[in-house]
Amino acid sequence: MLKVPEHQVAGHIASDGKLGPLVDDQGRFFKPLQGDSRGEHEAKFYESFTSNKKVPYHIRRYFPVCHGTQLVEASDGSGKLPHLVLDDVVSVYSNPSVMDVKIGSRTWYLDVSEEYFKKCIKKDRQTTTVSLGFRVSGFKIFDHQESSFWRAEKKLVLGYNADGARLALRKFVSSNSPADSNLTPNCAFASEVYGGSNGILAQLLELKDWFEIQTLYHFNSCSILMIYENESILMKEGDDAPEARAEVKLVDFAHVLDGNGVIDHNFLGGLCSFIKFIKDILQSVDKRDETDTSLLENGR
């Protein structure tokens, strides 16, 4: 039985009879091949990537595993259509908080039609793609007080400026009510999710090291998914090792091109900018914690 994914935060959504990805209960994600050759292109990328011996083993964890293509009943009722079969990267979580961040200071590339170029660059200038080298595409947070998911409004997300993006990245790792926009995000989970030796920052830095030398692919218009479980942090409070299971995954490869011996400076520049935002949040939290501790010590 296939169903609409519960934790998708950006891209085509399969609902109300529209074409979109589906998931099964075995942890598989079925992505319909888009008609205008983009789907074919993404399938070819996965084929190339899966068999490419030049991709280091430690980098593969950042990509969903692909199990080829399969004919599957499409979500729009148009009958059986070819779908990419991928591991559903959120299936191992109970209540994952998820953010989709499109990386790069442009989403177009040299070979595209003038029409596509114009469409892309307009959106790149309107969003933070040009200014920050990335844009938040969507996110949802598990609100443990309400025991339900809170979703950022797509319209608001696409209207972010630098401050908006910064606030979203803080909110994403906060425990106070996401629905109340008057609350300052408390960044309660920042250290566990963004920090630490297995956290988001460490993973982004590992990716950055690879992007500084890899000339295999140019990841145009790709996204970084950030996933974590906030419940497990809360349940383990007081425990030595809270398990946020923070994960970074790269997704959306419909516009990947051969690198032809040149690094993907567009992705790398945006990634470095994104890393700086994450570092700044961690630093502000560290500073606050130091102040708290010194207040505590002075109060004794």
Add this chain to the structure above:
Amino acid sequence: MLKVPEHQVAGHIASDGKLGPLVDDQGRFFKPLQGDSRGEHEAKFYESFTSNKKVPYHIRRYFPVCHGTQLVEASDGSGKLPHLVLDDVVSVYSNPSVMDVKIGSRTWYLDVSEEYFKKCIKKDRQTTTVSLGFRVSGFKIFDHQESSFWRAEKKLVLGYNADGARLALRKFVSSNSPADSNLTPNCAFASEVYGGSNGILAQLLELKDWFEIQTLYHFNSCSILMIYENESILMKEGDDAPEARAEVKLVDFAHVLDGNGVIDHNFLGGLCSFIKFIKDILQSVDKRDETDTSLLENGR
């Protein structure tokens, strides 16, 4: 007595009665303030940069020292005009080889007029700015066999693709005749100029470290100048320490903007791409030297 700079390889050239920079024999470079506020903008940048305590000491060596502005007889005969007074970064060399590389995958930025945006992005797509994240703007090499300078033709330089840019970077550090385009550049000076603890690569990596964290300025449309002296390498052949005096300098700040807490991902991405090109050349030279040595050893 002011005269037209002998070693300028890009930008406005003061010759045939046109407005352009001038130099004196005391190592000063006089850059006329461009009328359309760009000159004012560059003067303001130098003022801000010179007094900015957040710029680390070791980074200042990559910028020309500025001595304010001064009224000077303009090169186009239009009388006295305000000029920026800078250190002439090539004045300490006898016969400097010089290359100007404009860094970044775009030369426009968000505040510019639609007209300027269109002009920039057209050129960015036509040159290697979009594809490589940098473009060679011009270069000259001291041809020690001819005892004269060879200059790359501006038209050819602006028509480079990735291979053309790679070849130019190899040619820039080669000792065989630059005028003969059929010769494969021998990269005779690559190790001394690009490599080593004081070479171009080491300097670029130091700049990169700063660009990963600095959020003070966005260096739109800036260039990296690479300068070295090939004669001094040749004269010292057999010596332990050949002195190429390879230097990296950042120039052209008419479009610098405040960073506003965001890193300059456009410059950084292009810089990383440029660094990869330099690394690739060094690696190919190392490989060749190893092969030469093993051939020699096998021949014994």
